[in-house]
Amino acid sequence: MQCGTCSVICNLSPAEKPFPRKEMIWAGWGLKDKLLSDPDIWLCLQCGDCTTTCPRGVKPGDVLASLRNFSYLHYARPKFLAKLLSKPKYLPVVIAIPIIFILTIIYFAGTLTIPEGVVNYSKFFPHLYLNISFSILLFLMIIGMIKSIKVFQKDLKKNTAFKKHKNSLLRCFISAIKEILTHEKFNKCRYHKYRYYTHLMVFWGFIILLIVTIFAIIAVVFFEYPLSLWNPVKIASNFAAFLLFTGLTVMIYNRIVNKSFAGNSNYMDWVFLISIYLLVISGVFVQIARFQNWTIAYHLYTLHLVLDWFVIIYAPYTKFGHFIYRTIAMTYAKYVGRE
Ligand code: SF4
Numbered sequence: 001m002q003c004g005t006c007s008v009i010c011n012l013s014p015a016e017k018p019f020p021r022k023e024m025i026w027a028g029w030g031l032k033d034k035l036l037s038d039p040d041i042w043l044c045l046q047c048g049d050c051t052t053t054c055p056r057g058v059k060p061g062d063v064l065a066s067l068r069n070f071s072y073l074h075y076a077r078p079k080f081l082a083k084l085l086s087k088p089k090y091l092p093v094v095i096a097i098p099i100i101f102i103l104t105i106i107y108f109a110g111t112l113t114i115p116e117g118v119v120n121y122s123k124f125f126p127h128l129y130l131n132i133s134f135s136i137l138l139f140l141m142i143i144g145m146i147k148s149i150k151v152f153q154k155d156l157k158k159n160t161a162f163k164k165h166k167n168s169l170l171r172c173f174i175s176a177i178k179e180i181l182t183h184e185k186f187n188k189c190r191y192h193k194y195r196y197y198t199h200l201m202v203f204w205g206f207i208i209l210l211i212v213t214i215f216a217i218i219a220v221v222f223f224e225y226p227l228s229l230w231n232p233v234k235i236a237s238n239f240a241a242f243l244l245f246t247g248l249t250v251m252i253y254n255r256i257v258n259k260s261f262a263g264n265s266n267y268m269d270w271v272f273l274i275s276i277y278l279l280v281i282s283g284v285f286v287q288i289a290r291f292q293n294w295t296i297a298y299h300l301y302t303l304h305l306v307l308d309w310f311v312i313i314y315a316p317y318t319k320f321g322h323f324i325y326r327t328i329a330m331t332y333a334k335y336v337g338r339e
Pocket residue numbers: 001002003004005006007020021024053054055056057058059060
């Protein structure tokens with residue numbers, strides 16, 4: 001209908017060339033390249049305000065979310081990994097890859113049997129092998145990510161709608177990071193405040209978990225490991241697990257029960273949410289299994305490592321990629337004076 005209600009209601013949309021109405025028109029015209037190089041699709045935080053108020057029920061918020069999902073496929077390098085992760089029929093393949101890799105490494109480490117005695121995960125997957133193999137994978141993932149970012153940046157620059165470079169790039173980057181850390185823009189959404197709180201919980205839960213994981217990797221080399229339950233690092237990781245579990249439970253519940261305002265969820269949304277959810281749950285059980293000396297501890301640990309891979313190593317090819325693309329697009333938007 002092109003009434004413009006969606007752009008008016010969106011509290012994140014700039015006054016000049018606002019979104020999402022123009023994107024709805026471009027999408028209707030099939031302007032794929034224009035849409036993919038549009039930083040505005042990343043400024044949308046999928047709060048659902050426009051979807052709730054659109055008089056035609058065409059869900060502009062969902063359209064922008066679909067465009068972002070399409071961007072992962074379009075920009076990810078190597079492309080075949082993004083393709084594998086975007087289709088349900090390839091799910092067995094993307095699960096089999098980490099299982100085979102992890103078991104092969106453990107086989108070469110000579111520890112591919114369930115160790116006797118007190119549960120100690122390093123007896124099953126020696127930390128040296130674990131750290132080296134995952135570091136190499138991380139390195140390869142980062143190389144792929146850098147290639148994707150380069151193509152994405154090139155496309156953003158090609159966009160003729162926003163060209164006047166006004167600010168220093170570093171200052172824009174710092175400002176974007178500040179906004180991401182505080183979720184200050186997310187808080188401007190009107191109708192579904194739960195989205196702000198749940199995203200904040202999941203975001204900070206993940207950041208804390210990332211920091212304690214880095215500490216754990218260092219602790220393996222320099223300090224006594226495993227850590228006790230009351231070690232501050234353990235307390236921080238359990239607090240992060242609580243944040244993630246609570247935030248994700250509300251997100252998943254609303255996507256199943258309150259579809260009218262949570263928006264449509266597609267395969268990529270579910271892969272993203274369920275993989276992090278299972279990662280958190282398996283992490284908690286891995287910890288309990290160690291303290292309780294459960295016989296299935298090593299099986300749980302292997303499952304947890306597979307999920308680790310799924311979330312971290314596959315990150316640029318799944319919806320997790322929004323973390324990267326959104327940061328770049330937000331920086332760029334500030335750079336061209338788009339506030
Ligand atoms: S998407 Fe809906 S609210 Fe936006 S211009 Fe079209 S009809 Fe109006």
